[in-house]
Amino acid sequence: MVDIEKALERIKTVVGPRGWIADPAEQEPYLVEARRLWRGATRLVIRPASTEEVAAVVRTCAEARVPIVPQGGNTGLVGGGVPPEDGRNIVLALGRMNRIRAIDPVNFTMTVEAGCILAHLHEAAAEVDRLFPLSLGAEGSCQIGGNLSTNAGGIAVLRYGNTRELTLGLEVVLPDGRIWDGLRGLRKDNTGYDLKQLFIGGEGTLGIITAATIKLFPKPREIETALLGLSRVEDVMALFARARAATGDQLTAFELIPRAALDLALVHIPGTIDPLAQPHPSYVLLEMASSGTESGLRALLERLLETALEQELIGDGVIAGSSQQAKQLWHIREAIVEAQLYSGSIKHDVSVPVSRVADFIIRATTGVTDRLPGIRPMAFGHVGDGNIHFNLTQPEGADTAAYLARWQEFNDIVHGVVRELHGSISAEHGVGRLKREEITHYKPAVEIELMRRVKRALDPANIMNPGKLVSL
Amino acid sequence: MVDIEKALERIKTVVGPRGWIADPAEQEPYLVEARRLWRGATRLVIRPASTEEVAAVVRTCAEARVPIVPQGGNTGLVGGGVPPEDGRNIVLALGRMNRIRAIDPVNFTMTVEAGCILAHLHEAAAEVDRLFPLSLGAEGSCQIGGNLSTNAGGIAVLRYGNTRELTLGLEVVLPDGRIWDGLRGLRKDNTGYDLKQLFIGGEGTLGIITAATIKLFPKPREIETALLGLSRVEDVMALFARARAATGDQLTAFELIPRAALDLALVHIPGTIDPLAQPHPSYVLLEMASSGTESGLRALLERLLETALEQELIGDGVIAGSSQQAKQLWHIREAIVEAQLYSGSIKHDVSVPVSRVADFIIRATTGVTDRLPGIRPMAFGHVGDGNIHFNLTQPEGADTAAYLARWQEFNDIVHGVVRELHGSISAEHGVGRLKREEITHYKPAVEIELMRRVKRALDPANIMNPGKLVSL
Numbered sequence: 001m002v003d004i005e006k007a008l009e010r011i012k013t014v015v016g017p018r019g020w021i022a023d024p025a026e027q028e029p030y031l032v033e034a035r036r037l038w039r040g041a042t043r044l045v046i047r048p049a050s051t052e053e054v055a056a057v058v059r060t061c062a063e064a065r066v067p068i069v070p071q072g073g074n075t076g077l078v079g080g081g082v083p084p085e086d087g088r089n090i091v092l093a094l095g096r097m098n099r100i101r102a103i104d105p106v107n108f109t110m111t112v113e114a115g116c117i118l119a120h121l122h123e124a125a126a127e128v129d130r131l132f133p134l135s136l137g138a139e140g141s142c143q144i145g146g147n148l149s150t151n152a153g154g155i156a157v158l159r160y161g162n163t164r165e166l167t168l169g170l171e172v173v174l175p176d177g178r179i180w181d182g183l184r185g186l187r188k189d190n191t192g193y194d195l196k197q198l199f200i201g202g203e204g205t206l207g208i209i210t211a212a213t214i215k216l217f218p219k220p221r222e223i224e225t226a227l228l229g230l231s232r233v234e235d236v237m238a239l240f241a242r243a244r245a246a247t248g249d250q251l252t253a254f255e256l257i258p259r260a261a262l263d264l265a266l267v268h269i270p271g272t273i274d275p276l277a278q279p280h281p282s283y284v285l286l287e288m289a290s291s292g293t294e295s296g297l298r299a300l301l302e303r304l305l306e307t308a309l310e311q312e313l314i315g316d317g318v319i320a321g322s323s324q325q326a327k328q329l330w331h332i333r334e335a336i337v338e339a340q341l342y343s344g345s346i347k348h349d350v351s352v353p354v355s356r357v358a359d360f361i362i363r364a365t366t367g368v369t370d371r372l373p374g375i376r377p378m379a380f381g382h383v384g385d386g387n388i389h390f391n392l393t394q395p396e397g398a399d400t401a402a403y404l405a406r407w408q409e410f411n412d413i414v415h416g417v418v419r420e421l422h423g424s425i426s427a428e429h430g431v432g433r434l435k436r437e438e439i440t441h442y443k444p445a446v447e448i449e450l451m452r453r454v455k456r457a458l459d460p461a462n463i464m465n466p467g468k469l470v471s472l
Numbered sequence: 473m474v475d476i477e478k479a480l481e482r483i484k485t486v487v488g489p490r491g492w493i494a495d496p497a498e499q500e501p502y503l504v505e506a507r508r509l510w511r512g513a514t515r516l517v518i519r520p521a522s523t524e525e526v527a528a529v530v531r532t533c534a535e536a537r538v539p540i541v542p543q544g545g546n547t548g549l550v551g552g553g554v555p556p557e558d559g560r561n562i563v564l565a566l567g568r569m570n571r572i573r574a575i576d577p578v579n580f581t582m583t584v585e586a587g588c589i590l591a592h593l594h595e596a597a598a599e600v601d602r603l604f605p606l607s608l609g610a611e612g613s614c615q616i617g618g619n620l621s622t623n624a625g626g627i628a629v630l631r632y633g634n635t636r637e638l639t640l641g642l643e644v645v646l647p648d649g650r651i652w653d654g655l656r657g658l659r660k661d662n663t664g665y666d667l668k669q670l671f672i673g674g675e676g677t678l679g680i681i682t683a684a685t686i687k688l689f690p691k692p693r694e695i696e697t698a699l700l701g702l703s704r705v706e707d708v709m710a711l712f713a714r715a716r717a718a719t720g721d722q723l724t725a726f727e728l729i730p731r732a733a734l735d736l737a738l739v740h741i742p743g744t745i746d747p748l749a750q751p752h753p754s755y756v757l758l759e760m761a762s763s764g765t766e767s768g769l770r771a772l773l774e775r776l777l778e779t780a781l782e783q784e785l786i787g788d789g790v791i792a793g794s795s796q797q798a799k800q801l802w803h804i805r806e807a808i809v810e811a812q813l814y815s816g817s818i819k820h821d822v823s824v825p826v827s828r829v830a831d832f833i834i835r836a837t838t839g840v841t842d843r844l845p846g847i848r849p850m851a852f853g854h855v856g857d858g859n860i861h862f863n864l865t866q867p868e869g870a871d872t873a874a875y876l877a878r879w880q881e882f883n884d885i886v887h888g889v890v891r892e893l894h895g896s897i898s899a900e901h902g903v904g905r906l907k908r909e910e911i912t913h914y915k916p917a918v919e920i921e922l923m924r925r926v927k928r929a930l931d932p933a934n935i936m937n938p939g940k941l942v943s944l
Contacts, residue, residue, distance in 0.1 A: 186894075
């Protein structure tokens with residue numbers, strides 16, 4: 001066992017004066033979670049500049065048994081990147097590793113370091129006439145390493161998949177400090193266990209992702225956007241199946257917006273429009289895109305709307321006539337999230353099979369309304385993926401603190417419905433600290449045990465982000 | 473340790489009289505590999521009819537330390553499903569577990585048992601107006617459990633991905649006989665390590681896949697097929713990037729056909745046509761599909777051809793005017809495979825980044841031609857995925873046996889080029905017995921060690937398909 005102080009000095013030497021932060025005020029942003037649910041402590045924040053530096057730091061930590069908390073943009077919502085309160089750890093922040101190592105437009109790939117900001121990757125792809133489709137609210141500050149470690153979702157999953165599906169290869173520093181170079185840019189490679197899958201979504205508990213080879217796509221040239229009003233939320237997934245098939249599988253978004261959320265947005269968020277002549281209980285924001293020109297998308301969309309109107313799947317609908325109008329429609333989607341900040345909101349990030357979305361909304365709404373009349377369920381989100389952000393706004397005039405104190409009680413009701421419908425209690429945000437114990441109630445015991453076996457096999461000393469995702 | 477004879481008797485009782493085969497003649501098809509490269513031996517062939525029976529059989533085998541060789545349709549090309557010669561094992565054939573448990577057209581999923589024949593799944597999906605896109609030569613007899621265990625590829629990967637990308641959930645019998653129910657039909661689920669990824673492509677070495685929830689897609693309604701003649705193989709991937717972007721990412725096939733292979737087919741295979749007025753050194757068979765009607769695909773394709781002709785990426789091209797003509801074009805693709813049976817052929821199933829396909833073909837062709845003048849490289853296959861079946865037909869008039877005796881020598885040359893270009897020596901066929909040692913020369917040592925750790929963590933007694941994929 002190496003003396004810890006000596007180990008920390010060695011680490012400082014490895015990363016050089018720009019590579020470590022000991023000052024408490026400068027450490028602050030690395031210690032606090034985005035929603036301020038947790039505040040941790042650390043021995044040292046380390047900011048290595050290369051894979052070799054990461055490897056040397058990890059090796060030294062392994063020898064001295066110092067736990068490591070890998071951190072990207074620190075925008076996660078489950079406390080996965082925040083250090084524990086005991087302060088025995090180091091925080092290893094990847095932000096200085098922000099080079100794009102290679103772009104290959106013909107292979108439709110780029111190889112990027114973990115600290116690259118997601119929005120910068122969008123720009124880099126666009127410069128070679130390509131699309132990197134991963135897109136989410138935090139894209140201006142989140143890092144691709146964090147996206148990979150949490151298997152981030154976002155608004156383009158319907159067409160392009162989660163971060164996992166966008167990844168061809170990884171470079172990982174293992175818990176003993178060795179580097180695994182798995183940076184392949186191959187669409188087909190059947191030469192053994194697909195190890196990268198363990199690190200993707202592994203939340204830094206099995207190793208530190210330092211670089212990745214990710215997929216690019218043709219850049220969309222024609223985009224059509226529409227907002228449709230439904231009389232019955234029960235029809236939403238029949239409409240989805242119809243839309244998916246009728247548009248040549250070119251749907252890029254299918255977002256549910258409840259009237260109650262729109263009402264809040266109309267009150268609180270400037271620039272929000274009421275899009276249709278008459279109010280409808282539910283709306284769907286639909287987008288389709290093609291990388292071809294003269295793609296015929298508009299005709300496909302018009303025909304879809306006509307049929308859906310005839311069959312009374314929708315009561316009304318509007319197609320954006322310009323990119324300006326499309327922006328107005330997307331503004332509604334953003335405004336309903338922002339509007340929820342004006343009241344106490346108990347949040348759920350759940351998924352069910354796409355065919356059960358309406359069923360889920362109805363059952364969960366009944367469940368929470370029975371418990372607390374006047375509660376305002378805001379069931380919105382990426383329902384094309386079966387992902388519902390089932391947020392519960394407090395009853396009008398209720399005491400916010402008293403309401404929020406019932407968080408777990410409403411979690412139990414909602415997650416109970418999720419379980420009945422064979423869904424997931426964390427669709428896209430991950431486990432981290434927030435749901436580490438919660439998942440043990442919803443997964444088979446044998447699955448939790450397999451997760452522990454994998455953790456012990458790859459990180460026998462338990463120094464990689466201990467206490468997150470799975471407890472040993 | 474349980475007495476082995478007693479264990480076998482117990483297993484026979486569990487599966488009942490229809491569930492086991494002891495007669496050597498009846499066992500024969502389970503012992504021989506498709507290309508007759510290996511012939512194994514076994515104590516007993518077991519054909520369980522349910523997951524519970526599989527679990528009981530595995531539990532008994534685990535107690536008695538009897539190795540288990542899981543087997544699907546036994547169509548694999550690397551010996552992964554064939555029992556070892558020592559005959560200490562049982563073969564566990566999944567063919568009786570062939571129920572489709574559920575189809576959900578709105579969720580675009582179906583849940584199927586491991587023994588379902590792939591072609592039957594195509595039919596079941598079509599009945600509900602959906603597509604299950606996995607498609608390969610053996611689809612009339614291969615089983616989905618084998619497809620999953622080998623992460624099968626095939627001709628639709630470009631659009632729809634490998635079997636891995638088509639899988640949402642698994643049911644697995646673990647090496648100790650416990651059942652893991654991971655049959656989820658969710659597009660988004662971030663609740664821990666994605667364990668199913670270990671079993672997909674795990675070649676039965678970590679457990680036995682007994683059922684899966686797989687993705688369906690909208691059924692294509694309009695399909696366009698074209699055959700293009702290239703003057704220079706160097707242009708093939710520039711043409712690919714152009715085609716992918718210009719067709720709205722609706723390409724479903726992009727297959728390379730060399731003139732030499734077409735010449736063989738014109739001689740040997742009836743019904744093969746020479747598709748263009750003048751011969752070209754290379755051809756591309758291109759297919760695009762849309763699930764919409766009046767999709768505008770034909771216009772996109774015509775514009776692509778015009779531009780490619782103007783820019784001299786292609787010298788000539790033909791678009792199929794009817795489904796009959798499309799069939800004729802696909803017949804060429806099938807005929808070039810069949811024509812290779814008429815001469816000695818040394819085979820490679822490799823992949824490289826899509827941008828390096830032409831580079832690979834040129835370098836590998838030079839390498840093998842320098843070693844043996846007159847050798848006839850037939851570089852064909854799914855080059856849209858970077859996957860080349862680089863088969864080497866013997867020089868005209870050469871002695872076939874003497875030629876085939878040099879298999880490893882030519883493997884070394886070709887795989888050497890694959891390594892230089894950061895490719896894979898097994899793109900879609902897997903590792904099995906054939907490449908278990910070969911991969912250790914092409915992968916980092918740390919990766920092989922990680923694979924061993926995973927194997928030991930999940931199958932500490934090494935009873936699941938021992939000697940395949942990874943050696944301990």
